[in-house]
Structures are given as structure tokens and as C-alpha cells.
Amino acid sequence: MAKLTFKTDNCKGCSLCVYACPKSILQIATDKINKKGHHPAECIDMEKCIGCASCAMMCPDCIIKVER
Amino acid sequence: MSDKILMKGNEAIAEAAIIAGCRHYFGYPITPQTEIAAYMAKKMPKIGGTFLQAESEIAAINMVYGVASAGKRVMTSSSSPGVSLKGEGLSYLAGSDLPSLIVNVQRGGPGLGGIQPSQSDYFQSTRGGGHGDYHMIVLAPASVQEMAELTVKGFELADTYRMTAMILADGTMGQMMEPVSLDLDVKPAPEKPWATTGTGMAREHNIVNSLSLVPEELEELNFKRYDRYKVIEENETMYEEYKVEDADIVLAAFGIAARVSKNAVDEARKMGIKAGLIRPITLWPFPKAPFKAAAEHAKAFISVELNMGQMIEDVILATESKRPVTLCNRAGGMIPDPKQVLNSIIEVNGGIQ
Amino acid sequence: MAVVFDKPHALIDVPLHYCPGCTHGIVHRLVAEVIDELGIEGKTIGIAPVGCSVMAYNYFNCDMIEAAHGRAPAVATGVKRADPENHIVFTYQGDGDLASIGMAETVHAAARNENITVIFINNAIYGMTGGQMAPTSLVGQVTQTSPYGRDPKACGYPIKVCEMLSELVGPEYLERVTVNNVKNVRNAKKAIKKAFQNQIDGKGFSLVEVVSSCPTNWGMTPKQALDWIDSDMLPYYPLGVYKDRSAEQKEAE
Numbered sequence: 027m028a029k030l031t032f033k034t035d036n037c038k039g040c041s042l043c044v045y046a047c048p049k050s051i052l053q054i055a056t057d058k059i060n061k062k063g064h065h066p067a068e069c070i071d072m073e074k075c076i077g078c079a080s081c082a083m084m085c086p087d088c089i090i091k092v093e094r
Numbered sequence: 095m096s097d098k099i100l101m102k103g104n105e106a107i108a109e110a111a112i113i114a115g116c117r118h119y120f121g122y123p124i125t126p127q128t129e130i131a132a133y134m135a136k137k138m139p140k141i142g143g144t145f146l147q148a149e150s151e152i153a154a155i156n157m158v159y160g161v162a163s164a165g166k167r168v169m170t171s172s173s174s175p176g177v178s179l180k181g182e183g184l185s186y187l188a189g190s191d192l193p194s195l196i197v198n199v200q201r202g203g204p205g206l207g208g209i210q211p212s213q214s215d216y217f218q219s220t221r222g223g224g225h226g227d228y229h230m231i232v233l234a235p236a237s238v239q240e241m242a243e244l245t246v247k248g249f250e251l252a253d254t255y256r257m258t259a260m261i262l263a264d265g266t267m268g269q270m271m272e273p274v275s276l277d278l279d280v281k282p283a284p285e286k287p288w289a290t291t292g293t294g295m296a297r298e299h300n301i302v303n304s305l306s307l308v309p310e311e312l313e314e315l316n317f318k319r320y321d322r323y324k325v326i327e328e329n330e331t332m333y334e335e336y337k338v339e340d341a342d343i344v345l346a347a348f349g350i351a352a353r354v355s356k357n358a359v360d361e362a363r364k365m366g367i368k369a370g371l372i373r374p375i376t377l378w379p380f381p382k383a384p385f386k387a388a389a390e391h392a393k394a395f396i397s398v399e400l401n402m403g404q405m406i407e408d409v410i411l412a413t414e415s416k417r418p419v420t421l422c423n424r425a426g427g428m429i430p431d432p433k434q435v436l437n438s439i440i441e442v443n444g445g446i447q
Numbered sequence: 448m449a450v451v452f453d454k455p456h457a458l459i460d461v462p463l464h465y466c467p468g469c470t471h472g473i474v475h476r477l478v479a480e481v482i483d484e485l486g487i488e489g490k491t492i493g494i495a496p497v498g499c500s501v502m503a504y505n506y507f508n509c510d511m512i513e514a515a516h517g518r519a520p521a522v523a524t525g526v527k528r529a530d531p532e533n534h535i536v537f538t539y540q541g542d543g544d545l546a547s548i549g550m551a552e553t554v555h556a557a558a559r560n561e562n563i564t565v566i567f568i569n570n571a572i573y574g575m576t577g578g579q580m581a582p583t584s585l586v587g588q589v590t591q592t593s594p595y596g597r598d599p600k601a602c603g604y605p606i607k608v609c610e611m612l613s614e615l616v617g618p619e620y621l622e623r624v625t626v627n628n629v630k631n632v633r634n635a636k637k638a639i640k641k642a643f644q645n646q647i648d649g650k651g652f653s654l655v656e657v658v659s660s661c662p663t664n665w666g667m668t669p670k671q672a673l674d675w676i677d678s679d680m681l682p683y684y685p686l687g688v689y690k691d692r693s694a695e696q697k698e699a700e
Contacts (some may be wrong), residue, residue: 029448040468040662040669046629064467079452080629086472087463092452118528144528148521149555156518156552160525163512164492164534168525186515290510290526292490292534301504303513 028077030069033089037066043081043090049074052081098273103241104129104171106274107197107261108137110242111169113278114249116195117143118168120157122150122176125209126265127199130171151176155183155196162192163302165289167249171197173265174215175206177223184258185224189304191288191319193252195245196230197261199268202427210427211265213349214401219262220378220408227316229323231259231330232377234348238272244375246278253283255326262377264400266350266429323379332375333384337363341370343439344388345422346409347398348374350429355398358435367443377405385412394442395419398435400428418442457482457491457508464502468669470659471499471568473626474635475506478537478566481640482509485647491535492526494519496549498541499574514538517549520556523563535646537564543573546582546606553608558617560651564642567608570659571680578664582606585683590664609656609689619651621689625658625681627673634686650693658684 037060044052044067051071060066067089069075077094101109108130111119119134131147138145148154154170161168172180177198187194198219202212219232231251233244241263248259290300306312336356338344343362347355352373362369372388374381385395394417397406403421410419422438424430440446454460457479465471482488488509495503497516504511514522519538527536545553545567556563572590573579579592583605587596597605609621620642624635635657642653658680660672667675688694 027448028451036462038467042468042669042673045670045673062462077451082452083629083632084473086465086467086469088454088458088472088476090452091450091454093448094451118525120525146524146528149551152518153521153524153552153555156515156521157525157528159514159518160494160512160522160527161529162525163522164526164529166529168529182515183518190513290492290512291530292492292510293488293508295489299508300510301513302511303504305501305513 027094028075029072029093030075030081031091032067034066035061036087036089037064038062038087039064039066040086041067042084042086043067046080046084048078048080049076051075098275100271101238101274102129102268103238103263103270104199104268105133106238106242107171107245108133109276110245110278111195111249112137112141113276114167114246114280115283116167116169116249117141118161118166119144120146120148120154120170122148122154122172124173124176126201126268127171127173127197129268130197151179152182155180158194159183159187159192162187162194163290165286165291167283169195169197171199173199173201174203174212177215177218181224184230185222185226185228186304187258188222188228188230189226190302191256192302193256194258195248195252195261196258197263200262200264202425208427209265211350211429212400212425212427213264213351214404214425215262216377216399216401216404219260220380228319229378231255231257231326232262233259234262234375234377235267236349236352236373238270238274241267242274242276242278246280250281251330255322262349264349327379330376331379331381333381334373334375335384336371336373338370338372338384338388340368340391341388342368342393343370343396343442344392345369345371345396345398345435346374346385346405347371348377348405351398351400354430354432355435357432358439361432361436362439365446367439367446369439380408380412382412385409386414389413389416392417396422396438396442398422398430401425455479455483457488459506459508461505463506465499466663468660468662468672470626473632474566474568474657474659475503477632477636477639478539479507480636481643484640485643487535487643487647490533491537493537493539494522494526495539496544498544500539500541500568501575503539517544517547518552519544519549520552520561520563520565524556524561527561527563531562535643537566537643539566540568541574542569542571542581542583546608554612554615557612557652557654558615560617560619562646562649562651564646565652565654566639567654567656568659569608569656569684570661571605572661572664574661574664585679605683607684609654612654613689617652618654618690619692620645620653623656623658623684623686623689625676625686627660627676
């Protein structure tokens with residue numbers, strides 16, 4: 027049981043978190059646009075999150091908070 | 095009256111800096127100021143201070159930038175070609191509003207020039223030396239005693255106004271030996287709440303910075319800096335007048351040229367020519383007022399300089415071109431002798447009446 | 448639930464100006480995490496000179512100094528010597544800054560074993576000015592000022608900073624790391640932590656070279672850029688410890 031919180035407005039949609047996720051549960055939300063004008067990252071299946079923080083470690087903008 | 099000791103000008107600067115509380119010196123060897131570094135190398139380790147021979151003039155001035163950021167009194171010294179290298183650092187110090195003391199014991203230029211005394215860095219010093227809109231406080235000692243006193247004064251002015259103070263000496267002043275009193279009046283350094291000394295987790299972080307990408311903000315910073323310069327012009331301008339009150343011919347000279355000029359004034363007076371001398375002690379801010387006042391009664395001015403005529407421009411500006419200003423100079427490391435200056439006075443006077 | 452990962456305190460909560468996918472952000476965070484973990488934020492002074500990271504003073508919670516291009520090690524020397532007992536000083540420099548215009552300051556700070564921590568971002572390009580050839584640009588690398596690829600006949604070979612400095616007697620610790628995957632990020636943090644711990648322990652000059660990416664000026668996606676680190680950068684810039692005097696001495700004992 028783990029939880030990710032995204033500071034979505036600071037996301038630049040670089041997708042490094044998407045590639046880092048071992049469970050492949052992150053994606054770039056191409057249907058959303060944040061304040062900066064980027065498609066932000068989002069988690070599509072929080073149930074599967076193991077709270078490994080790989081996404082957060084690869085995020086250059088430090089927008090992901092991980093709880094477990 | 096305290097005891098006087100015989101000292102070289104360069105050594106007097108070094109000892110006065112230590113008395114003023116400077117415990118950090120960074121330098122690079124260059125003639126004719128190396129005695130300052132040598133003195134610091136001997137003294138600093140014994141009083142818990144730092145002497146460091148930097149890898150370059152550029153590194154030395156940036157080490158100064160570091161200590162100044164941390165809020166401590168710090169200095170470097172060099173001679174003309176080395177000061178050119180420091181130009182970048184001088185601009186950054188100004189842009190970051192950091193206090194420091196820089197000594198330039200000038201030698202003849204341009205380029206590598208020579209190693210004999212010169213005043214040819216007048217423009218470089220009084221106009222800034224590096225890029226951008228800024229000034230340094232420029233102090234021109236004319237005796238070994240003044241080398242010491244103006245060093246202390248320089249640290250105080252630098253701290254008060256958060257800017258660089260420069261001692262603009264020359265090879266003669268640096269090498270000359272005279273009796274000096276080191277009973278110097280040193281005021282305590284002001285608090286520096288802006289310094290980067292670590293937040294101690296007790297305040298917001300301090301930033302030392304000269305970057306400002308918003309033009310309106312950068313303009314505002316420049317305006318504020320120049321407001322401060324105005325206060326300095328009003329409060330800190332220093333000069334000496336010698337027999338100016340009734341003078342027909344007024345000499346303008348600083349440093350070693352002023353000593354020569356004083357002799358020439360006395361000789362001229364003996365011949366019945368009413369000569370006088372205004373000796374700027376601060377080259378920036380330039381003492382405009384005494385020149386303007388003297389232009390009311392003097393017939394002509396002579397700027398005596400060890401260069402191709404640099405301060406003469408400030409004399410013309412200060413006298414508002416009301417009177418003729420001529421140049422009496424030597425360059426390349428030569429010093430005008432009193433006779434040359436006297437001849438200039440006689441010539442400008444239209445002979446001896 | 449417990450928080451297992453969040454923004455470190457030493458990193459200010461503002462958006463970074465870096466391009467999407469730029470690894471500067473990762474390294475900033477690692478430095479901040481180390482500052483947090485060592486409990487040194489209150490006595491740390493960071494120095495970021497000219498380059499993409501010139502505005503790092505907006506991002507770190509500790510006292511910060513912006514310095515002239517290449518001069519950070521000299522400025523750091525001044526700050527450190529102003530109060531050696533109470534100042535923890537780090538510089539954060541790019542490749543143009545550290546290995547080109549500031550090479551003299553770098554080499555001499557290392558030779559003096561100046562007790563400072565240097566974080567060196569090697570992304571083989573000048574990022575801030577729009578992608579010109581760096582002293583670490585690879586042979587054949589296309590940049591704005593090497594449009595036909597870096598030609599060693601005309602402009603020589605890229606400089607291997609860790610290898611070069613390791614020939615000096617002076618420095619305490621030199622390590623090259625990268626941040627192109629989670630495992631490497633963990634290792635990079637270990638190296639950065641050691642570089643700060645060395646300073647706390649008074650051991651001297653510690654430099655961590657971080658092989659980094661510049662997707663924008665490399666003309667790649669952020670992911671392609673991380674892959675290019677593996678395929679092109681690391682063969683020329685091998686990861687590893689290039690000098691660790693304390694470890695060597697321990698081994699010798």
C-alpha cells in the first residue's frame with residue numbers, strides 16, 4: 027500500500043518518472059495541461075504502487091511525494 | 095605622540111591593514127608591490143590570519159570576493175598589469191556591493207610597460223576598471239604616513255558604503271622609506287547582516303549576487319548604487335590645498351607628483367609668482383569644489399601627472415573650462431622634477447614679472 | 448502511512464528554471480538531501496558561477512553566492528578561509544565553467560587540497576548559451592560551434608577532469624558518477640555525501656563529477672539523453688573513484 031502525490035503544476039512532462047517506474051503505472055497525461063503548459067505525469071493504478079520512490083528519485087523537478 | 099618607525103610605503107600599507115583588522119590577504123607577485131605580499135606572508139600566520147599566494151590575479155580577487163561575501167575585512171594588492179586582470183573581479187565586487195580594499199602600486203604601461211613609477215592607471219581606477227556602471231573609492235597617498243592612514247580609511251569607507259576602496263599609489267610611494275606613526279585610529283567594522291556566513295537555521299538565506307535579469311530591477315539597483323555614490327561625493331571627498339587662496343597659477347597633482355609640485359610652488363613664490371597646489375586625496379570622488387572655487391581667482395591651472403594627461407580631464411571639468419589648463423608630465427616611469435614643474439609655472443605665467 | 452520521499456528542506460519549494468528532463472534538478476536535490484542528512488544547512492554556503500546553474504541561489508535554502516564564470520573555487524577558497532571551522536562550502540559548476548574558463552582555479556584549489564566540496568556537472572555542452580562545444584564535448588559531437596562534429600585536429604580532445612586531477616598529489620577525493628537511472632542516482636548521492644563528509648572531517652578537496660544530460664541542446668528526448676549517457680558518454684568518461692586518499696592510506700596500513 028503506497029501513495030504518490032504529484033505537485034502537478036511544477037511537472038514539465040519529461041517522463042523520466044514513467045521510465046523509472048518498475049510497475050509501469052505512470053504515464054504522461056496527454057489529455058491534461060498544467061499551468062506551465064505541459065502534459066503532466068500521473069499515476070494510473072495507485073493500487074499497484076509499491077512505494078519504491080524510483081519515480082521520485084528520477085524526477086528532476088522534485089514534484090513527487092511518496093508515502094508507504 | 096607615539097614613536098615613529100622607519101618603513102617602506104608598501105610595508106606601511108601591510109601593517110596598517112593588519113591594524114585595521116584585515117586578516118585575509120590574497121596576492122600574486124608583481125613588481126613594485128611585492129613587499130606587501132612578503133610582509134603579509136611573514137605576519138599573517140603569526141596572528142591567525144590568512145596569507146595565500148593565489149594562482150593568478152584573477153583567482154586572488156575572487157578569493158577576496160569570497161572573504162568579502164563572508165563579511166570579513168580582506169585585501170589584495172598588485173601593480174598595473176595585475177590590476178587589469180583583476181578588472182573582472184572589481185566589477186563583480188561592485189555588482190554584488192561587497193566591501194574590499196585593493197592596492198595598486200602603479201608602474202608604467204600600457205602592456206607590460208616598465209617597472210618604474212607611474213600614474214597612468216588614473217582613468218582605469220577612477221572610471222571603474224571593469225565593465226558596467228560603477229565606481230571605486232580611490233585614495234591617493236602622498237607620504238608613507240598616508241599610505242598607512244588611507245589604508246585604514248579605505249577599509250572603513252569600503253565597509254560603510256559596501257564597495258571597493260582602492261589605494262592608488264605608485265612605485266616611488268611603495269618603495270620610499272619614511273618615518274611613520276602606527277598609532278592609527280581604527281573604528282570598529284559595522285555589522286554585516288547581509289553576509290553569507292551560514293543561516294544558522296535562524297534567518298532567511300542570504301544571497302550575494304550581481305545577476306539581475308529583469309531590466310527594471312537592474313536599473314533600480316544601478317540608481318540606488320549611484321544614490322550612494324552621491325552621498326560619498328558629498329561626505330567623503332578629501333583634498334589638501336597649499337597656498338591656493340591668492341594663487342594665480344594653481345597646480346593639480348596627487349601622490350608623488352604632488353610632492354614635486356609643492357617644491358615647485360615654493361620656488362615659484364620665491365620668484366614672485368603666486369602659485370598654489372590642490373592635491374586630491376580622493377581621486378574618486380574627485381574634489382571638484384576647490385577647483386571650482388580656485389577658478390574664480392586663478393588665471394590658469396597646470397595638471398602635473400606621471401602619465402600622458404588623465405586627471406587633467408577632471409580638472410577641466412571641475413573648473414568648468416573657465417581657465418586654461420595645461421599639462422606638465424612625464425610618462426613611461428619618469429617623474430617630473432621640480433625644475434620642469436617650475437618651468438611650466440613660469441611659462442604659463444608668461445615669464446617672471 | 449509514513450513519508451518515504453519528499454522534497455528535502457535544503458531545497459526551496461519553487462519551480463526550477465531548467466529544461467524538461469534536465470538532470471540538474473536531480474543533482475540539486477541530491478545535494479540538498481545530503482545537506483539535510485548531515486544537518487549542515489545552517490553552516491553551508493553554496494557557490495554557483497555562470498552557466499545553467501547560475502540561478503541556483505534561488506533553489507538552495509542555505510546561504511548562496513553567485514560568482515564570475517569559472518571562479519567558484521577561488522571564491523570558495525575565500526569563503527572557507529574566512530571561517531574554516533564554521534563554514535561548509537560547496538561549488539556547483541558546469542563543464543565550461545570548471546574545465547575551460549575556470550581550469551586554473553580548479554586545478555589549484557585541488558592542488559592546495561582546499562577543504563571544499565566541488566559538484567561538477569559534465570554534460571558535454573554549454574547549455575545556458577544555447578549549446579556550444581564544451582571542453583568535454585565528445586569527438587564528433589555536433590554542437591552550435593562544432594556544426595560538423597568536434598574535430599580533434601582543430602579543437603583537440605575532450606578533457607577527462609577526474610583522471611587529470613588524480614595525477615595531482617593534492618586532492619583528497621575524486622569520483623565520477625552519473626544520474627541516468629535509479630541505481631546510478633543512489634551511487635551519485637553516496638559520492639556527494641562522502642564529498643561533504645570529507646569536508647566536515649577536514650580531509651580536503653573533494654570533487655564529484657556528475658555525467659549529466661542536456662536533452663535540449665543534445666537534440667534528444669529526456670529518455671534518449673539518458674540512454675546516450677550510457678552509449679556514448681560513459682565509454683569515454685568511465686564511472687568510478689579516481690582518488691580517495693583516506694581509503695588508500697587505510698589500505699596501506
